[in-house]
Amino acid sequence: MTEDLGIWAVPVAMLGGAIRVSTPFLFVSLGECLTERSGRINLGLEGTLVFGAMAGYAIAFESGSAWIGVVAAALAGAVFGLFHGWLCRFKGVNDIAMGIALMLLGLGLAFFFGKPYIQPVAPDLPAISFGWWSEIPQIRAALEVNALFIVGILLAFAMAWMFRNAALGLRIRVVGDSADAARAIGLSPNRVRLWSTAAGGAFAGVAGAYLSLYYPGSWNEGLSSGQGLMAVALVIFARWNPVMCLFAALLFGAAGALGPALQTVGFTSGYYLFFAAPYVLTLVLLIFTSSPGKAMEGAPGELSITK
Amino acid sequence: MHTKLNRRSLLASSAALGAAAMLPGRTLAADNLTVGFIYVGPKDDFGYNQAHAEGAAAVKAMAGVTVIEEENVPETVDVQSTMESMIQFDGASLLFPTSFGYFDPHILEVAPKYPDVRFQHAAGLWSADKHPMTVGSYFGYIGMGQFLNGITAGHATKTKKIGFVAAKPIPQVLLNINSFLLGARQVDPEITCQVIFTGEWSLAVKEAEATNALADQGCDVITCHVDGPKVVMETAAARGSYVCGYHANQSPLAPEMYLTGAEWNWADVYTGMVKTVMEGGTIDNFVRGGIADGFVKMSPLGPAVSDAARAQFEATKAEIMKGGYSVIKGPLKDNSGNVIAAEGQAFAEDDIALESMDYLVEGVIGSTS
Numbered sequence: 001m002t003e004d005l006g007i008w009a010v011p012v013a014m015l016g017g018a019i020r021v022s023t024p025f026l027f028v029s030l031g032e033c034l035t036e037r038s039g040r041i042n043l044g045l046e047g048t049l050v051f052g053a054m055a056g057y058a059i060a061f062e063s064g065s066a067w068i069g070v071v072a073a074a075l076a077g078a079v080f081g082l083f084h085g086w087l088c089r090f091k092g093v094n095d096i097a098m099g100i101a102l103m104l105l106g107l108g109l110a111f112f113f114g115k116p117y118i119q120p121v122a123p124d125l126p127a128i129s130f131g132w133w134s135e136i137p138q139i140r141a142a143l144e145v146n147a148l149f150i151v152g153i154l155l156a157f158a159m160a161w162m163f164r165n166a167a168l169g170l171r172i173r174v175v176g177d178s179a180d181a182a183r184a185i186g187l188s189p190n191r192v193r194l195w196s197t198a199a200g201g202a203f204a205g206v207a208g209a210y211l212s213l214y215y216p217g218s219w220n221e222g223l224s225s226g227q228g229l230m231a232v233a234l235v236i237f238a239r240w241n242p243v244m245c246l247f248a249a250l251l252f253g254a255a256g257a258l259g260p261a262l263q264t265v266g267f268t269s270g271y272y273l274f275f276a277a278p279y280v281l282t283l284v285l286l287i288f289t290s291s292p293g294k295a296m297e298g299a300p301g302e303l304s305i306t307k
Numbered sequence: 308m309h310t311k312l313n314r315r316s317l318l319a320s321s322a323a324l325g326a327a328a329m330l331p332g333r334t335l336a337a338d339n340l341t342v343g344f345i346y347v348g349p350k351d352d353f354g355y356n357q358a359h360a361e362g363a364a365a366v367k368a369m370a371g372v373t374v375i376e377e378e379n380v381p382e383t384v385d386v387q388s389t390m391e392s393m394i395q396f397d398g399a400s401l402l403f404p405t406s407f408g409y410f411d412p413h414i415l416e417v418a419p420k421y422p423d424v425r426f427q428h429a430a431g432l433w434s435a436d437k438h439p440m441t442v443g444s445y446f447g448y449i450g451m452g453q454f455l456n457g458i459t460a461g462h463a464t465k466t467k468k469i470g471f472v473a474a475k476p477i478p479q480v481l482l483n484i485n486s487f488l489l490g491a492r493q494v495d496p497e498i499t500c501q502v503i504f505t506g507e508w509s510l511a512v513k514e515a516e517a518t519n520a521l522a523d524q525g526c527d528v529i530t531c532h533v534d535g536p537k538v539v540m541e542t543a544a545a546r547g548s549y550v551c552g553y554h555a556n557q558s559p560l561a562p563e564m565y566l567t568g569a570e571w572n573w574a575d576v577y578t579g580m581v582k583t584v585m586e587g588g589t590i591d592n593f594v595r596g597g598i599a600d601g602f603v604k605m606s607p608l609g610p611a612v613s614d615a616a617r618a619q620f621e622a623t624k625a626e627i628m629k630g631g632y633s634v635i636k637g638p639l640k641d642n643s644g645n646v647i648a649a650e651g652q653a654f655a656e657d658d659i660a661l662e663s664m665d666y667l668v669e670g671v672i673g674s675t676s
Contacts, residue, residue: 013520020519021512111379118351121541121560138523141546216515216538217545221349221379223511260513260520263503263673270676275506275513 009138010261016142017257018250019149020215024049024207024224025249026152028231030159031203033242035081036235037163038196039176039189039302040088043099045204046228047106048080052208054114057219060209061122069122070148070209077205078198080106085197089190095304103228111221118220125214146214148206152246155203159242172196176300189302204228230278237282239298252278339371340401340585343393345386346378347406348509352535354554355508355571359405359429361555362573366581375399382408390417394424401584403577405429406508407477410444418442425590427580430479432662433592445576445594446479447602448656449553450486451627452569453530454634455605456551457490458623459566460528461498462616463549464491470526470548471502472517474533476675478664483532483569485668486634487551491528492670494619501526502673508534515542522546528566540565549611556606567620568606575601597656599630631655641666642673 028045035042042048052073060069084102088095128147131140162169175182175192182189207227212219234252238244259274267274342363350360356378367374375397380389386409393399400423404414407430414426418439426442433444460469469491471484488500501524503517514531518539521529529543530551537560543550544561552558552568580590596602605624608617626632633655637648647666648654654661667673 009520009523013523016519016523017516021516115349115351118349119353141519141523211512216511217541218511218537220352220509220511220535220537222509222535225510225512227512256512257516257520260503260505260517261523263517264501264520264524266672271504272506 007265009265010258012138012142013257013261013264014254016138017261018254019142019145020253021256022249022253023146023149023152023210023215024227025231025234025252026156026246027148027203027207027210028228029234029238029245029249030152030155030242031077031200031207032232032235033200033238033240033245034159034172034203035193035197035200036303037176037240037300038172038193039179039300040085040193040197041095041099041304042081042084042102042197042200043096043229043232044080044084044102044106045099045200045232046224046226047103047110048077048201048204049106049208049211049228050224051080051106051110052077052205053212053223054110054117054208054219055205056209057122057212058114058117060213061117061120064123066123066125066213069213070125070206073205073209074202075205077208078202080205081198081201082194084201085194088197089194114219114221121218122213124217125210127214146210148210148214152249156242156246163242173300176302179302207231233282236299237286240300241298251281255281339373340581341373341375341393341397341399342366342581343390343397343399343402344374344376345380345389345393345402345404345406345409346376347382347408348379348534350376350378352509353537353540353557353560354533354535356405356534358555358571359403359573362571362577363403365574366577369578369581371585372581373397380406382406382413384413386413387417390414390426391420394421399424401425401427401581403427403429407479414442415439425584427590435592440592443590443592443594445580447571447576447600448595448597449569449571449603450479450482450634450661451597451632451656452603452605453483453551453553454486454490455620455624455627456530456553456567456569457487458493458620459608459612459616460487460530460549460551461491461494462613462619463566463611464498464528466525466527467495467498468524468526469498469500470518470521470524470529470543471500471671471673472514472521472529472531472533472539473502473504474508475506476504478662480532481664481667481675482661483553484671484673485664485666487530488668488670489634493623494616498670500671502667502671504673505533511538514538518542519546522548552606558606558609563610565606565609566612566616567608570604570606572601572604595657597627597630597632598624599628627656631657633658635661635668640669642669642671644669 055076056069056073059072060066127144131143175189179189234248238248255278258277344363346356348356350356410428428444430446491498505513528549531539540550540557540560544564558565633653636653638650639648
């Protein structure tokens with residue numbers, strides 16, 4: 001028997017939503033954070049995410065293992081990232097325009113190759129139950145946590161540590177802040193950016209695999225509702241800080257669960273408005289955290305939007 | 308009205324000139340009919356579009372018919388250019404734009420430009436005094452299927468709460484929600500139905516969230532009216548809720564939890580319409596049919612359906628097969644207390660009043676706005 005939680009159903013649903021819905025936002029925004037820290041923008045991650053979702057689902061179905069699907073999605077994403085990184089090294093190639101082109105390419109390829117995989121049912125990623133301590137089924141359901149979510153959290157802190165303390169992180173930051181300074185100490189900006197973009201693409205591919213293999217857990221053409229695009233915006237909102245990306249992604253996931261949860265406790269009118277909650281929240285936070293003097297604080301100096 | 312001279316129409320008219328020079332009288336050949344099907348989503352979505360595409364496949368198998376299809380066409384000006392290109396390029400003279408939102412203004416805009424082309428729209432409300440005679444609307448009384456779904460749900464639920472994931476509060480969706488609950492109330496008048504609107508026909512993550520929210524509320528039988536029910540079926544079954552299908556047979560997705568489902572049966576309807584046109588006849592502008600007419604069918608009952616449920620399901624279905632069955636009948640109130648039908652008043656399945664439904668009946672938890 002489920003218990004009637006009354007109004008408490010809303011925070012429980014938001015907790016569950018934060019855990020279930022945030023993972024794709026988290027991975028894409030971490031990937032974009034890494035890429036942008038190296039001084040390049042990849043707006044094509046929406047396409048990479050959808051292609052990763054398709055590739056992950058297809059490979060999981062063919063191989064019978066969801067984890068092989070995740071690896072395949074990461075590889076597919078890395079290939080997209082490498083392609084973007086390779087093209088953008090040429091003089092006169094605009095990374096923003098290129099990213100949009102790659103987004104459309106990724107969507108088109110995913111729809112084309114994904115046709116035969118809409119009907120079959122691929123294995124899902126397993127979930128870990130953290131709700132064993134609770135008697136309440138809703139809490140148990142909310143605390144079904146996918147391993148990728150935990151990996152994402154660890155990754156956010158690892159990246160933050162890397163940017164601050166590790167040689168690799170410092171190299172990426174130097175390249176991102178000043179290509180001239182990087183060259184002066186013997187780094188090749190193009191090479192660093194190439195691999196940062198590839199890694200960013202791989203993260204976006206994993207985000208796609210989460211969508212198709214765990215939640216909602218099936219492949220179809222309407223699977224992504226713009227998670228890849230929103231995550232790019234989240235990076236700016238998070239001021240290029242991986243830990244802030246984590247909080248931004250959680251906030252987005254929780255706000256997204258608000259609409260359906262409020263309908264179940266009786267707030268039945270104006271649900272279109274509640275569905276806009278994540279976006280309204282972002283706007284409000286941006287307004288309150290902004291100041292004209294520090295608009296670009298934290299932004300890598302080499303980004304084409306700041307130059 | 309103005310005719311836009313775009314690249315498409317320019318190319319098409321020059322192509323038509325060339326074709327006319329080479330093949331005089333091509334359009335007169337009655338034994339070659341080109342039929343266009345337009346879908347709002349992918350045609351293998353386990354749902355609405357798949358049901359139509361299965362009908363189109365049956366038409367494709369007919370002799371002397373060429374079928375052209377386009378999927379993922381948004382309910383925007385895009386569908387107008389798809390229709391025009393099917394007419395001008397492919398020579399289609401019978402079109403099936405299958406999504407609700409294609410009708411107004413898109414079909415109404417295009418139809419007067421091509422008086423020789425027949426437009427058959429699923430679900431639209433065609434009326435003789437407002438709309439062109441070359442436009443027709445057809446639909447099935449699938450609410451009856453949801454009523455039968457509700458009977459199996461009423462037997463299966465233990466919490467006395469059932470759930471409905473709905474896309475938009477349009478009359479067809481509201482009728483389905485109301486029918487689902489009223490079916491369940493045939494079994495136990497204490498049952499309530501929680502509805503969640505997602506706002507769009509296809510939004511995978513939101514549908515999954517809505518299904519989880521229903522399961523959190525204790526709904527242990529869940530059905531839906533969205534374009535592709537795959538996500539709802541899989542998510543609900545994973546949460547341990549029984550599911551009732553919609554649009555097409557989804558039992559492969561949740562074989563143990565699937566009770567039954569309301570499915571479209573467009574193959575007979577479409578081949579019949581195409582045959583009429585090929586024989587030189589005219590399709591009625593307003594075509595409707597229910598389970599008795601073969602427009603709608605039920606999925607085979609699943610393993611979780613009890614004997615008592617099976618008996619009541621079969622008995623009710625036999626009643627419906629006689630035609631003119633009423634789901635909405637008095638005494639009945641809506642969920643804000645207004646009287647929908649007084650004692651003795653009944654709306655039969657073919658009552659046109661049902662097609663402008665704007666209420667949720669008593670026992671449905673939710674709101675139409």
